[in-house]
Amino acid sequence: LRIAVLASGRGTNLKALMTAIDAGRLNARIVGVFSDRASAGALALAGEAAIAAVSLSPRNYDTRAAYDEALFSRIDDVQPDLIVCAGYMRLLSEHEVQARRGRMINIHPSLLPAFKGLHTHRQALDAGVATHGASVHFVTPELDGGPVIAQAGVPVLAGDDEQTLAARVLGREHPLLVDTVRLLADGRITLGSTGVQLDDVVL
Numbered sequence: 001l002r003i004a005v006l007a008s009g010r011g012t013n014l015k016a017l018m019t020a021i022d023a024g025r026l027n028a029r030i031v032g033v034f035s036d037r038a039s040a041g042a043l044a045l046a047g048e049a050a051i052a053a054v055s056l057s058p059r060n061y062d063t064r065a066a067y068d069e070a071l072f073s074r075i076d077d078v079q080p081d082l083i084v085c086a087g088y089m090r091l092l093s094e095h096e097v098q099a100r101r102g103r104m105i106n107i108h109p110s111l112l113p114a115f116k117g118l119h120t121h122r123q124a125l126d127a128g129v130a131t132h133g134a135s136v137h138f139v140t141p142e143l144d145g146g147p148v149i150a151q152a153g154v155p156v157l158a159g160d161d162e163q164t165l166a167a168r169v170l171g172r173e174h175p176l177l178v179d180t181v182r183l184l185a186d187g188r189i190t191l192g193s194t195g196v197q198l199d200d201v202v203l
């Protein structure tokens with residue numbers, strides 16, 4: 001499976017995929033890493049692993065549509081089977097998303113549909129929930145609104161702050177993302193007309 005990764009930050013989810021592939025735990029190949037931030041750690045990780053690393057600055061484009069057209073033109077150059085958004089902080093154009101329905105996933109640090117958008121750990125703490133976590137979902141034009149594929153839960157502990165809760169969630173994101181991409185690579189998960197199709201998968 002050819003994977004393109006979109007990331008804006010450190011890239012710990014990207015690293016988790018790279019590590020799993022290198023360890024023979026994921027039969028896939030990362031064919032490109034793309035970012036809106038030249039300083040993203042994810043690009044450095046890609047460079048160190050001789051993976052194509054591309055950053056496009058939104059400042060160089062007049063509209064979101066123009067930016068996304070340039071970005072997806074570069075993504076199409078590496079011909080991915082799957083696009084993984086992992087810590088990518090820009091909304092994707094409806095046109096580009098619809099054209100790749102079922103081939104784009106995102107990992108979001110909350111138990112969707114709860115706490116969409118940013119600062120999810122602050123949202124969880126403010127809401128006083130006992131359980132928080134992460135979700136992998138197919139990308140649709142609605143921000144963090146696509147069909148959920150898999151989730152991982154963590155307890156919210158007394159004394160937690162955003163940092164401690166984020167760290168606990170992040171630790172569960174990595175195996176969740178690897179396991180979900182493996183199911184996609186094995187063709188055992190698809191996005192059907194009525195939503196996520198699992199062929200008797202026990203997550």
Ligand code: GRF
Binds near residue numbers: 010087088108
């Ligand atoms: C993670 O919590 C991810 O879920 C969110 O961005 C955070 C950083 O991800 N989207 P990474 O360390 O850059 O992979």
